Amino acid sequence: MPFVYINEISKFQGQEVTVKGWLYNIRSSGKIIFPILRDGTGLLQAIVLKNAVSPELFERAKELTQESSLEVTGTVRKVPEGKTAPGGHELDVKDLKIGQLIPADQPFPITPKEHGIEFLMDYRHLWIRSSRQHAILKVRHEIIRAVRNFFDDRGFTLVDTPIFTPAACEGTTTLFEVGYFDEKAYLTQSGQLYNEATAAAFGKVYCFGPTFRAEKSKTRRHLTEFWMVEPEVAYATLEDIMALAEDFITHIVKSVLQHRRSELEVLERDISKLEGIEPPFPRVSYDEAVQSLKASGSNIEWGGDFGGADETLLSQQYDRPILVHRYPAQVKAFYMEPDANRPELALCVDVLAPEGYGEIIGGGQRASRLELVTQRIQEHQLPPEAFDWYLDLRKYGTFPHAGFGMGIERAVAWICGLEHVRETIPFPRMLYRLRP
Numbered sequence: 001m002p003f004v005y006i007n008e009i010s011k012f013q014g015q016e017v018t019v020k021g022w023l024y025n026i027r028s029s030g031k032i033i034f035p036i037l038r039d040g041t042g043l044l045q046a047i048v049l050k051n052a053v054s055p056e057l058f059e060r061a062k063e064l065t066q067e068s069s070l071e072v073t074g075t076v077r078k079v080p081e082g083k084t085a086p087g088g089h090e091l092d093v094k095d096l097k098i099g100q101l102i103p104a105d106q107p108f109p110i111t112p113k114e115h116g117i118e119f120l121m122d123y124r125h126l127w128i129r130s131s132r133q134h135a136i137l138k139v140r141h142e143i144i145r146a147v148r149n150f151f152d153d154r155g156f157t158l159v160d161t162p163i164f165t166p167a168a169c170e171g172t173t174t175l176f177e178v179g180y181f182d183e184k185a186y187l188t189q190s191g192q193l194y195n196e197a198t199a200a201a202f203g204k205v206y207c208f209g210p211t212f213r214a215e216k217s218k219t220r221r222h223l224t225e226f227w228m229v230e231p232e233v234a235y236a237t238l239e240d241i242m243a244l245a246e247d248f249i250t251h252i253v254k255s256v257l258q259h260r261r262s263e264l265e266v267l268e269r270d271i272s273k274l275e276g277i278e279p280p281f282p283r284v285s286y287d288e289a290v291q292s293l294k295a296s297g298s299n300i301e302w303g304g305d306f307g308g309a310d311e312t313l314l315s316q317q318y319d320r321p322i323l324v325h326r327y328p329a330q331v332k333a334f335y336m337e338p339d340a341n342r343p344e345l346a347l348c349v350d351v352l353a354p355e356g357y358g359e360i361i362g363g364g365q366r367a368s369r370l371e372l373v374t375q376r377i378q379e380h381q382l383p384p385e386a387f388d389w390y391l392d393l394r395k396y397g398t399f400p401h402a403g404f405g406m407g408i409e410r411a412v413a414w415i416c417g418l419e420h421v422r423e424t425i426p427f428p429r430m431l432y433r434l435r436p
């Protein structure tokens, strides 16, 4: 009997096949039982008719409990006009083997009733089987696929960057320290500094991997472990990477709309909002953003960084992502190139997602003069010995370059329309969560 996945079942119409999975749901009415199977690729309704199977088999099917593992063999049938079933096909059951029957008195912990979020997070290893979580993680995969395709199709080389690092990239307050034989190391906050080295070797590069920040705040946008994709482009300016970020986001949204529409429907996402994501995205200077925030009642002062609430307020004013550029250098990382016309500003950009989602991308043009980078490392009180190699990039053929980083989980939260980033990653790591 061919073993098939449910998402390919339509190719086997009229044939006998075996499907292996778990019981999603079951209902019965006297002489007929309808177990619904789940195999990770879809849902399939099976039909067990009392007079078509042995009495033992009929009894076995009646006992099935939610999430018991099973294999079902039967004939694939297209659902007749006027009737509905998930996937449009059904299975007329001939045989049914139970892998493990979950006892009715010790049922699967997650039932269709409402559970609190902490309970669900404690059972994350089981919760990911549910249809909503499944849809979110399928969209996450599509976003990652779109990210890689976007860069691969544009001549970028994927160059992985290390996870153990000797120093901070994004400020010393969020470093995770780890013992590294007889010295200290830190988990990477960003692959950017290494990307700058590989950009000089390959021209256009990207890295994509886990990054770590000891974020002590409990917000809906922060994880302590998250995945970041970071392109870096030799000889690019701030304007160039703003255009790149715009094309990149548009590509990702289009890919999800094309390949994961049904998952967005499961999530009850307002798809029209995503369909409107088209270039050009508004360019808003930091100066303008501060003015507009003040006008809407924020108590932001020029020179300060935006808080989550400010970003929400700003991004709610537009129907597509906005590119906020040229923040004061004092609120940004050490490596930013100053604006030649106003050296107090950094040539940087944050992309804020619409609908109040806030920052999903941060990036900019990198400082290229040796003297300036040396001075900034001092001003930020970073250990100079850890940056020798980085300064070499300014000694041996320094070059203008720019890049950005996008946190995958923030992008997933926005595209799926979720309240919190905790559901966007299979096993989230947060201030109060290290398990499961």
Ligand code: 4AD
Pocket (backbone or CB within 6 Å): 169, 170, 189, 190, 191, 192, 213, 215, 221, 222, 223, 224, 226, 228, 230, 231, 359, 360, 361, 362, 363, 364, 403, 404, 405, 406, 407, 408, 409, 410, 421
């Ligand atoms: O703005 P950030 O800190 O920029 C950098 O790390 C640069 N070195 C990137 C570069 O230019 N190559 O972080 C970039 C993005 C943010 O916009 C956000 O999407 C995500 O990373 N991010 C987080 N996501 C989840 N949890 C956190 N704690 C995050 N911190 C940053």
Ligand code: MG
Pocket (backbone or CB within 6 Å): 350, 359, 361, 362
């Ligand atoms: Mg940032």
